[in-house]
Amino acid sequence: MQNYSLADTYIKPLDPAEHELALETKNLKVFYGDHEAIHGASLQFERYKITALIGASGSGKSTFLRSLNRMNDLVDKARVTGEILYRGLDINSDKIDVYEMRRHIGMVFQRPNPFAKSIYDNITFAPRRFGEKNKKVLDEMVETSLKQAALWDQVKDDLNQSGLALSGGQQQRLCIARAIAMKPDILLLDEPASALDPISTSQVEDTLLALKDHYTIIIVTHNMQQAARISDYTSFFYSGTAIEFDETRKIFTRPQIQATEDYVSGHFG
Amino acid sequence: MDAKKIDRLATTILYLIAGIIVIILASLLGYILVRGLPHISWHFLTAPSQSFKAGGGIGIQLFNSLYLLVLSMLISVPLALGAGIYLAEYARENKLTEIIRTAIEILSSLPSVVVGLFGFLVFVLQFGFGFSILSGALALTMFNLPLLTRNVEDSLRQVSFDQREAGLALGLSRWETVIHVIIPEALPGIITGMILGAGRVFGEAAALIYTAGQSAPALDFTNWNPLNIASPLNPLRPAETLAVHIWKINSEGIQPDAAAVSAGASAVLILAVLLFNVLARVIGNRIYKKMTAV
Numbered sequence: 001m002q003n004y005s006l007a008d009t010y011i012k013p014l015d016p017a018e019h020e021l022a023l024e025t026k027n028l029k030v031f032y033g034d035h036e037a038i039h040g041a042s043l044q045f046e047r048y049k050i051t052a053l054i055g056a057s058g059s060g061k062s063t064f065l066r067s068l069n070r071m072n073d074l075v076d077k078a079r080v081t082g083e084i085l086y087r088g089l090d091i092n093s094d095k096i097d098v099y100e101m102r103r104h105i106g107m108v109f110q111r112p113n114p115f116a117k118s119i120y121d122n123i124t125f126a127p128r129r130f131g132e133k134n135k136k137v138l139d140e141m142v143e144t145s146l147k148q149a150a151l152w153d154q155v156k157d158d159l160n161q162s163g164l165a166l167s168g169g170q171q172q173r174l175c176i177a178r179a180i181a182m183k184p185d186i187l188l189l190d191e192p193a194s195a196l197d198p199i200s201t202s203q204v205e206d207t208l209l210a211l212k213d214h215y216t217i218i219i220v221t222h223n224m225q226q227a228a229r230i231s232d233y234t235s236f237f238y239s240g241t242a243i244e245f246d247e248t249r250k251i252f253t254r255p256q257i258q259a260t261e262d263y264v265s266g267h268f269g
Numbered sequence: 270m271d272a273k274k275i276d277r278l279a280t281t282i283l284y285l286i287a288g289i290i291v292i293i294l295a296s297l298l299g300y301i302l303v304r305g306l307p308h309i310s311w312h313f314l315t316a317p318s319q320s321f322k323a324g325g326g327i328g329i330q331l332f333n334s335l336y337l338l339v340l341s342m343l344i345s346v347p348l349a350l351g352a353g354i355y356l357a358e359y360a361r362e363n364k365l366t367e368i369i370r371t372a373i374e375i376l377s378s379l380p381s382v383v384v385g386l387f388g389f390l391v392f393v394l395q396f397g398f399g400f401s402i403l404s405g406a407l408a409l410t411m412f413n414l415p416l417l418t419r420n421v422e423d424s425l426r427q428v429s430f431d432q433r434e435a436g437l438a439l440g441l442s443r444w445e446t447v448i449h450v451i452i453p454e455a456l457p458g459i460i461t462g463m464i465l466g467a468g469r470v471f472g473e474a475a476a477l478i479y480t481a482g483q484s485a486p487a488l489d490f491t492n493w494n495p496l497n498i499a500s501p502l503n504p505l506r507p508a509e510t511l512a513v514h515i516w517k518i519n520s521e522g523i524q525p526d527a528a529a530v531s532a533g534a535s536a537v538l539i540l541a542v543l544l545f546n547v548l549a550r551v552i553g554n555r556i557y558k559k560m561t562a563v
Contacts, residue, residue, distance in 0.1 A: 071434065076361055103440035113431035116454045126439040129449070175435070182439055 004238060004259035006039065011235075011245045014044045021085075022047040022186055022216035023068065023105075028082035028092075030063050030072060037063050040082065041242040043235055045186075050208065050217040052227035052248065055237030056268065061220045062110075064237065065188050068218065069105040070098050086186075103130070106184035110191040112171035114163030114178070119146075119155055122163045122174055123181045141181050149177035150207045169200020176207060180215065187211065189219040193226065205230050224264055228252050236260045298539065305536025308529050314537070317487055318514065323526040327534050329485040332501060333508035334541075337402055337481060338471050340504065341409035345417055346463060348410070353421025353459075358447050377415035382475040384412045389479035400507040405481025412476050413466050420462030424455040461553035468545030472538060474512035482507035483517055511538050 014021065023045040030038040038060050045051050053061040063072070070091070072078040084092040091101050114122050123145055124138045132138060142159065146152040151173040155166070163174050172192055179187060189208070193201040208217060208230055221227050227234050228248060235245040236259070244251065244260040255261045262268060270278075316326025352373075360366040388408030398404045428451050436446030452459075485508065488501045495502040509517070511534055518524070518531045 069438065071438065074434070074437065099437075099440050099442050101440075102438055107434075107438040109431060109434060109438075111431055113429070113435040115432065115435060115450055125449070126436075126441060129441060129445055178435075178439070 004243075004257075004262075006239060006241045006243075008257055008259070009241065009243050010256035011042065011242065012247075012250075014046060019044075020047040021045065023218070024083075024085040025064075025068070026083040026085065028064065028067060028080065028084065030060075030067050031079040031081075032075070033077045037240050038067070039241050043242055043245055045216060045218055046233065047216050048212060048214070049232040050212055050219060050230055051233040051235065052231035053218065053220045053235050053237060054222070054224060054227050054263070056263070057222065059237040060240040061237040062190050063240075064242070065190055065218060065220045066107075067092075068186075068188055069102050069107055070096075071107065073098060103182055104184050105186045105188060106179035106182055107188040108172070108175050108179050108190070108192050111195055112168055112175055114166070114171050114174050116162065116164055118160045119163050119166075119174060120159040123178050126178070126182060145177040145181040146174075148180055148207070148211060149173040150203055150210070151177055167200070169196045169203060172196060172200070172204060173207060176204070176211075180211065184215070186216045186218065189217065191220050191222060194222065201226070224252075224266075236263060238263070301532070301535050301539050305532040305534070305539075308533030309536060313533055318485060318530070319524055321523060323524060325524060325526075325530060327511060327514060327530070327537065329488055330509055330511045330514040330534070331537065332488070333402070333481070333485060334471055334510040334512070336501065337405050337409065337477075337508060337510055338467055340402060341406040341413065341470055342463070342467060344406060345410040345414050345466075349414055349417035349421050350459075352414075352418040353425060354447060354452075356418070357422045357425035358443070358451070373415045373418055376411070377419065379412075380475075381412050381473060384408055385476040385479045387411065388476065393480060398505065400480065400482030400484075401505045402481055402508045403504040405477050405508065405510075406504070408476045408480040409470050409473060412473065413470055416469070417462060417466050420466070421455075421459055424458030424462065425451055427458060428454045457553040457557035460556060461549045464545050464549035464552065468542045468549075471545065472512050472542050474510070474516045477510055477513050478516070481510060481513070483509050483513055485509040485514070511541075 021044050024043070026042050027040045028038060028042070029036060029040050041064055053065060055061045066072050067080045068084060070080075072080055080092055082092065083090045086101075086105070089096065091105075115125065117125060120142055123142045124132075127138065127141060132141075143152060143156075146155065151170060154170060155161070163171065166174060172195075176192070193204045196204065205226065208219070211217065219231065231248045233245065234248040234251040236243050236251065236255075236257075238259050244255060244257045246256070251260060252264055255264060313326045314331060315328040316324075317329050318327060319325030356366065356369065360369070385408055388404055388411065392398050392404040392407045393400060398407075432450055432454065433446055436450045437443065441449070486506065487499070489499040490501055492500045493502055494500050495504065497503060498506055515531055515534045515538065518527050518534070522531070524530060
């Protein structure tokens with residue numbers, strides 16, 4: 001495999017006058033101990049659009065995504081520098097209440113991870129912790145979020161069964177329903193379909209396309225067809241660097257950088 | 270010899286070894302039960318013991334064992350939960366954590382007679398608790414705490430990291446995630462460990478000889494004022510337990526029916542410990558089913 005220059009990048013700027021931004025990073029770096037895993041990524045994410053982060057394994061796309069809602073805080077030796085701007089606030093600052101922030105920026109993980117609780121409790125558990133006690137509101141929340149996640153018809157007859165009793169694809173959609181029940185602004189998805197079969201995958205993709213009207217979505221995927229099918233913008237990651245960012249159709253038809261072109265045409269990955 | 274024959278030979282040997290272990294265990298259990306069961310009667314289980322005459326029971330000792338068990342679990346379970354949660358969820362990997370872990374490991378391999386002597390010096394003499402249930406319960410806590418802590422930590426660690434991420438990504442705090450997501454899932458393992466620990470405590474003698482004492486003064490089972498010395502609930506009265514009773518009868522018993530009392534008491538003890546083990550399994554499985562609803 002050829003080595004590409006990390007200095008050779010093309011990040012298309014979005015004019016805030018034309019594109020309402022939901023999230024923006026400025027010179028975001030992630031360190032694990034002394035190792036710099038992300039070399040200063042500055043990306044913009046437009047509101048109510050799907051942005052895909054693509055790249056080979058180990059390119060840093062997941063690491064980047066996980067720092068957007070500070071999930072890297074959990075990793076003992078991880079350190080994140082730079083700015084993450086959300087509603088004019090730098091949420092990478094020490095002053096931010098991380099727990100409060102994560103209610104606005106939800107996340108769905110690679111492996112479906114429903115709680116070992118009933119479907120109903122999976123969805124209502126967090127809202128109840130935050131003070132929502134009204135049974136009617138909770139019931140409605142369960143129905144709406146399961147419908148949005150395209151799971152309602154399959155589970156509505158037995159909401160008391162365990163979330164773990166569902167199939168993998170259903171579990172993942174339950175996790176999506178659980179995340180959107182919190183009514184976040186932004187939904188981060190870390191390869192949400194990588195552990196799923198093709199049918200479940202396309203169901204999850206349909207779900208995401210339907211969610212786009214109400215949520216800003218940032219999705220990491222190693223599946224280029226998936227990125228091409230569902231996303232509006234795509235950023236290509238290579239070796240810890242955001243090499244290229246542009247509208248998805250441009251990335252897949254006329255990329256500016258050689259590395260991007262080689263990756264999307266399947267020369268490496 | 271070809272691979273197939275070697276395989277068959279190895280299988281046979283393994284079966285033999287497993288068989289030998291089962292036979293040893295079964296004959297041990299059988300021997301104790303066959304010798305002891307005929308002596309067990311309602312009178313035997315409830316009557317006070319006799320020092321010189323025949324016809325004594327184990328009523329007070331049995332009560333003492335149970336009371337001591339409850340008291341020591343009341344002290345050690347919250348401590349074990351706290352320490353286990355800290356080690357599994359909060360402690361960072363550094364020198365301090367390493368030292369704590371090593372200390373727990375050493376503590377858990379301490380011979381119980383040493384724990385007993387430590388208890389004697391510290392709780393009985395230094396703190397002035399005397400030979401008492403309280404001293405015994407504290408010694409048993411010393412003896413049981415490391416294993417319980419280990420059990421809590423291991424049970425929590427077995428819950429997948431995904432679950433912590435799931436909780437935190439919803440905006441729950443670390444504490445809320447631990448309390449409402451991780452602990453419920455680890456509960457079957459934690460409870461199984463607690464019950465097995467209870468069985469261990471119930472059968473312990475060496476740690477109690479010099480702490481809870483070797484005498485079982487008569488108790489007034491109508492007096493439930495814990496401050497009264499004749500009350501069964503008084504934590505500052507000396508309390509010989511079942512296991513200590515067995516040891517004492519066999520080493521210095523002068524009752525005419527000492528052998529019979531010892532055999533009966535041993536059978537009761539072993540049945541109780543067996544019961545704890547069966548309960549651990551049943552309750553652990555049931556809670557797991559209930560928690561995960563699968």
